[in-house]
Amino acid sequence: MRKPFIAGNWKMNKTASEAVELVVELKDKVAGISDVEIAVCTPAVDLVSVQGVIKDSNIALGAQNMYWEESGAFTGEISGPMLTELGVSYVIIGHSERREYFGETDEDVNRKAKAAFKYGLKPIICVGETLEEREAGKTEDKVSGQIKADLAGLSNEQVAELVIAYEPIWAIGTGKTATSEEANSVIKYIRDLVREGFGDTADKVRIQYGGSVKPHNVEELMAQKEIDGALVGGASLDAESFTSIVKGAL
Numbered sequence: 014m015r016k017p018f019i020a021g022n023w024k025m026n027k028t029a030s031e032a033v034e035l036v037v038e039l040k041d042k043v044a045g046i047s048d049v050e051i052a053v054c055t056p057a058v059d060l061v062s063v064q065g066v067i068k069d070s071n072i073a074l075g076a077q078n079m080y081w082e083e084s085g086a087f088t089g090e091i092s093g094p095m096l097t098e099l100g101v102s103y104v105i106i107g108h109s110e111r112r113e114y115f116g117e118t119d120e121d122v123n124r125k126a127k128a129a130f131k132y133g134l135k136p137i138i139c140v141g142e143t144l145e146e147r148e149a150g151k152t153e154d155k156v157s158g159q160i161k162a163d164l165a166g167l168s169n170e171q172v173a174e175l176v177i178a179y180e181p182i183w184a185i186g187t188g189k190t191a192t193s194e195e196a197n198s199v200i201k202y203i204r205d206l207v208r209e210g211f212g213d214t215a216d217k218v219r220i221q222y223g224g225s226v227k228p229h230n231v232e233e234l235m236a237q238k239e240i241d242g243a244l245v246g247g248a249s250l251d252a253e254s255f256t257s258i259v260k261g262a263l
């Protein structure tokens with residue numbers, strides 16, 4: 014059985030003091046929940062202060078990006094060992110915003126995923142199609158190209174630890190969600206692709222849905238067979254709504 018996994022992607026929101034305020038409230042609200050794994054993926058500058066609040070709690074710490082080199086002259090970048098030392102467990106890799114605004118390619122995503130594993134971090138690899146691609150019937154082509162390239166060369170043991178987030182780009186921050194059936198069907202397709210490359214390890218990979226997940230739609234999404242959790246943007250910025258989403262996954 015795959016344990017449901019609800020992760021908040023705060024994106025570029027919350028200063029360090031606002032971040033502390035949010036996790037102090039969240040920690041209290043989700044205390045005692047053990048049947049859903051919970052993580053907050055904060056801006057890099059918030060990691061230290063957030064970890065100060067959530068260490069020894071049931072909330073795991075995640076980052077939103079990393080570079081694949083261990084150290085060196087890469088101004089502005091953050092390495093795996095820097096994250097590991099802070100107690101970070103997860104790192105989002107290849108979010109569509111990074112692919113679109115910062116030019117990340119599948120090759121970059123693949124290198125980052127390998128580096129994450131090398132330094133003991135679990136990647137949450139994001140894939141998904143644009144509205145034009147969906148309307149042109151190219152969802153499967155897009156997702157299959159991303160999955161094959163992003164996971165290339167990973168071992169079965171690594172894939173077993175991997176989290177994939179299926180985030181249709183047209184559903185991010187727009188209030189439009191894929192219907193739960195649409196999301197389930199693409200997620201099933203992704204699991205079948207993982208099975209082609211990695212056999213039955215595919216049954217261990219947790220695949221989340223992301224894109225306008227809210228308290229009112231999480232239960233329906235989570236009721237789908239293939240959906241193992243959610244990567245939550247806007248609704249993770251408020252302790253009350255994120256807690257409702259976590260509880261909706263129980």
Ligand SMILES: O=C(CO)COP(=O)(O)O
Nearest residue numbers: 022185186224225246247
């Ligand atoms: O991009 C997302 C999570 O990574 C989804 O964001 P929203 O939940 O704000 O649509």
